[in-house]
Amino acid sequence: MTSHDMQKDIMTTCKIEIVKDIIEDINNDYFVLLVDESRDVSGKEKMAICLRYVDKKGFVMEAFIGLVRIKDTSVLSQKEAIVDVLPHHSLTLSNVRGQCYNGACNMQGELSGLKTLIRQESRSAHSVHCFAHQLQLTLVTVSKKHVQVGELVLLISNILNVLGASFKRVDNFRESQKMYLRMAVDMGELETGIGLNQELGLVKDGDTHWGSHYKSFGNFISSFDSIVDVLDTLVVNATTLEERASASGFLISCQTFEIIFLLHLMTDVLGITNDFNVSLQKKEQDIPNVMILV
Template identity: 45%
Template structure:
């Protein structure tokens, strides 16, 4: 209502020189933000006070830009008006938000009026807030399959209804319709794929042609985990491997001992002519900790266990004989005793053989250029190999 206090009126009162300075100042902040976003770097620093030697990436990069460009230097930081430096956290967030809006708009324009698939997953961030990530999968005008990340929405709970409301809100914001969605893909959680009340069913009620596809690679991992857990001997084997990682991998000193022992083994093998040398060969190895939902990581852990076995035995013997912690010494004794049993050798070779087949399939299923006919063929081939192992192995 007060025309004299409007932004338009305030800009009209400025001289052309002041307007040009403002544009240079804003452009400098935008260029710095573009670079940091492109590199995935944080903006803020722990200490942005005047006496700080490192004020964070945004201010430091702006300072560097000013040092390289005389026109920018004259109008930014100390040379800018105190109330118009274009460096405050709210301004930084506004610029980032504008970039996000433009990128999302370009993705939606790329889809056009065509159909697309909806990929959704939820996870907690570092602040323990549930976040829902949304990805669109579509075929562009050149016939290339693309996947584009379009946003993250905070959800107070991960029930299927809450996720559906968040998706509706995102679609309404960008003028999209569920009628254009022809495919949906989630993980195996009940709130996602539930037959009666899951997100899958809620979307199908609005559009009956939205076919659901469970991630093939994730299905494979779930099958391997479920089968392995049914066998107590296999479960006991992986428990001992987990204990090994805690005993050997929980200390920097023991990790260094393992690396040093492996280095000496490699040097001895090279000097004897038993090990070849070349680009990419004989890299430093360490034990990798597997994750419960990715059994491909268990396969890599077992491969490292085989490669480092003699070195691991040396470290365990040192812990057993020279260790200070009584608990660790007792655990090292138990591991050494188990590692010299037939059961250990048998289950190590068995799981390596089985996980070798499933790991190859898992990698193939996760390829970006995979087509469903080839995927079905690979699944059938792997099943035949495992059945042959079961019958003749």
């Protein structure tokens, strides 16, 4: 275990055996395709491929079968990756009976989305947009139609972009967080223990990620003092007049009563649907209880 090469070999062997058992469990039967793509820390595009199927005992199972590198985020690259991976595991598109993707247009597009290309290969591969995802997207879209809420979302997004624009700013943000955390612990305002007081990152919201707005607003509130500190520093030390003016404008805007009020209001509203969505996705959930939750 002291050899990195040996560790990789062991992990690869485990993966091969696990995927082999999954494929045997599917037994050339029907399955649902679950796909999502994102960039890794090196900026390379990768796509995770999972399957949902009914095993021999009648239980619905979900299994991860691979993470593949794709050329870009285009639909053709995504389909090409899927077409290459499935035959490698003795699976075919003709056995696909469902598709589950996020709400991005390259996934859900009616004319040239991934779901449309897959359905051209298998007419029974029906796509069902995650209902929890739809609920969150609807709530965010309706909220943004209110001008003040739209301004809030734009302001938070711009501030996070400014703070994350350089490693130095991110380091300043983290150091400020540590300072306020130590002060809170010394004053007895926070409990200490395993898993408590985890470092909060600069979470950016994204319309295709159903919980991102809630997490982004919540982290912004929790890290508000550190965000103000970094903006203060930029007003004084930014290299260009444009950067100083931008930081000064953000600093003034984020400390107004209206912005603070809307930030807490939207966190409370999105928190309700967030708890609801988390409950809906529990494996032990049943239909009668879901109706009560709705």
